[in-house]
Amino acid sequence: MDEAVKLSLDEAWTLSVDILEGHGYSAAHAAAIARSVVAAQGDECHSHGLYRLIDCVRTLRHGGVDPRAVPEVIDQAPGVVRVDARGGCSLLAFETGREHLVEKARSYGVAVLAVNNAFHFSALWPEVESLAERGLVALAMTPSHAYVAPAGGRSPLMGTNPIAFSWPRPDGMPFTFDFATSVVARGEVELHRRAGKRIPEGWALDAEGRPTADPTAALAGALLPFGGHKGSVLSMMIELLAGPLIGDRLGHQTQPANGSGEGTPQHGEFLLALDPRSFLGPDAEARLQQAEALFEGVVVQGARLPSQRRHAARERSQAEGVAIPAELYDELVELRDGDGAQP
Amino acid sequence: MDEAVKLSLDEAWTLSVDILEGHGYSAAHAAAIARSVVAAQGDECHSHGLYRLIDCVRTLRHGGVDPRAVPEVIDQAPGVVRVDARGGCSLLAFETGREHLVEKARSYGVAVLAVNNAFHFSALWPEVESLAERGLVALAMTPSHAYVAPAGGRSPLMGTNPIAFSWPRPDGMPFTFDFATSVVARGEVELHRRAGKRIPEGWALDAEGRPTADPTAALAGALLPFGGHKGSVLSMMIELLAGPLIGDRLGHQTQPANGSGEGTPQHGEFLLALDPRSFLGPDAEARLQQAEALFEGVVVQGARLPSQRRHAARERSQAEGVAIPAELYDELVELRDGDGAQP
Secondary structure: OOOEEOOOOOHHHHHHHHHHHHHHHHHHHHHHHHHHHHHHOOOHHHHOOHHHHHHHHHHHHHHOOOOOOOHHHHHEEEOOEEOOOOEEEHHHHHHHHHHHHHHHHHHHOOOEEEEEEEEEOOHHHHHHOOOOOOEEEEEEOOOOOOOOOOOOOOOOOOOOOOOEEEEEOOOOOOOOEEEEEOOOOOOHHHHHHHHOOOOOOOOEEOOOOEEEOHHHHHHOOEOOOHHHHHHHHHHHHHHHHOOHHHOOOHHHHHHOOOOOOOOOOOOOEEEEEEEHHHHHHHHHHHHHHHHHHHHHHOOOOOOOOOOOOHHHHHHHHHHHHHHEHHHHHHHHHHHHHHHOOOO | OEEEEEEEEHHHHHHHHHHHHHHOOOOOHHHHHHHHHHHHHHOOOHHHHHHHHHHHHHHHOOOOOOOOOEEEEEEEEEEEEEEEEOOHHHHHHHHHHHHHHHHHHHHHHHHEEEEEEEOOOOOOHHHHHHOOOOOOOOEEEOOOOOOOOOOOOOOOEOOOOEEEOOOOOOOOEEEEEEEEEOOOOOOHHHHHHHOOOOOOOOOOEOOOOOOOOHHHHHOOOOEEEEEEEHHHHHHHHHHOOOOOOHHOOOOOHHOOOOOOOOOOOOOEEEEEOOHHHHHHHHHHHHHHHHHHHHHHHHHOOOOOOOHHHHHHHHHHHHHHEEEEEEHHHHHHHHHHHHOOOOO
């Protein structure tokens, strides 16, 4: 980063809340979104960091999110809680349902939180990690818009459909992963296009369903799923669990908000929580310790655990704050102070 | 298949039961195993078909399975049922717990069946499909012995760790997948070795952790996970859910039975069941119909649904029976009639 602006986490928080509230998000939504983007920025996940505030404002302007929606909690079944986001951002809906999910998982051993009708832009790892911090094992998935072709296919059908998992560790940060089921994020292709670079073989198809190394053709075509047929069916599972099972849309039944009023960006999210203490009773601590043998087995052979870099960045950010490109900072200040923002 | 022997499904069943009971499996275990291997053979999944009877007898001879174990059902939590296989084969344990799982899923919306201390050799799709036939959505996973290196690593740590999923369809066979989280099954490498063929790049490492195209070196080294880091962490999730979470072993804490008495092949299996009717109430039928749009979206662009070939084979086998290599048939007859078999 040639020109960077350093912000303390407090400054990043205030900037985020000011932008969001200034454009009409309720205090509750602004806080939930700020928690997510500041956490991502602090973990140096730039693609889900402060940069996403621009998306939150643009989607609002295009009518793709209700910035003041009050999520509604529905006690769907003993092991299932639904939160209807009512067209608002998914993050407040998740926060509204989280303690219900925790309580159900502790009571029944396993429980599901279904978030419905939500505008969703965030990473899933802050959510599953927040459940692991409460001692639960958590799995989350959500569809996105149709950008990915099924393996063996020619045209976009599934979302980039991320899946995230978190496991509580007795001494330290949870074991957490969060990955898109496409080979790469769409943003990676966009970065190649901006840089005038070709994309590697195996990433994407053009609009005619032919393999392409041209990022512009790829953006007009389809990404490919990771891991061939295996990743493709995993992505289909995510569509089904976070779509029809919870009474919500499939990826290809959504579109980004586009200002025409025709965008239907809202969709669902599926979260599963498992309580080790319900599964194991007094053996829970010993079994969580046993799991450490797996993590040690990875590290001892020189391989990395997922989130290792992210957790290291978190420690740095808590001490030193975050750095964002000066250009992004200027854009965010303009968003805070410029036309459309309300004092 | 140059020389094949045709068997009706009834003949395949009788041959399987006779071999298993003749070597000491209880009638209940013999029936559960026969159901699995005949179903796999009928679906032309040769690697999990009648061929596996040889493995069931060899493991028994090596002390790796208790052929008369009576599974014990433990009502662990409202949403969790455990079945302790007590050193017996996983299949009878699953069948013993299945209706408990179904009942819990229907009562709570979501439930888990944990199978513990089981000898496990079978495919997972017959299990998840049997749950989908009861109207549930099902996900299953199990570790195997340490054959797979983590992405970025050098030596075997995880099992080939299959994951299977099944979704009920209103008109027709469930949408089902079942795949190993290694790039290929170990059996594929073994087949290359027997045929004197090299294996493709990206399948395996040798004992020093270097990429290898030599199947013998690969069998002494480690397979690689599918899909790089993403498949690798998914495999770790399977180790955790079907291991420590349910009070059972990690893959590297097991070994195949080897006759020395030191083999500890038993491990766990994790099954999750979700009840669409609990999630959706009166909307369930309409939402299951909505999911068909995803399957149609795959088929219409010329891609295949998982299990399509298997389901077509099932129809053929029900009409015409199954064909197995003459050499395998002779080996099975020898196993039924020869030394070690009891009349």
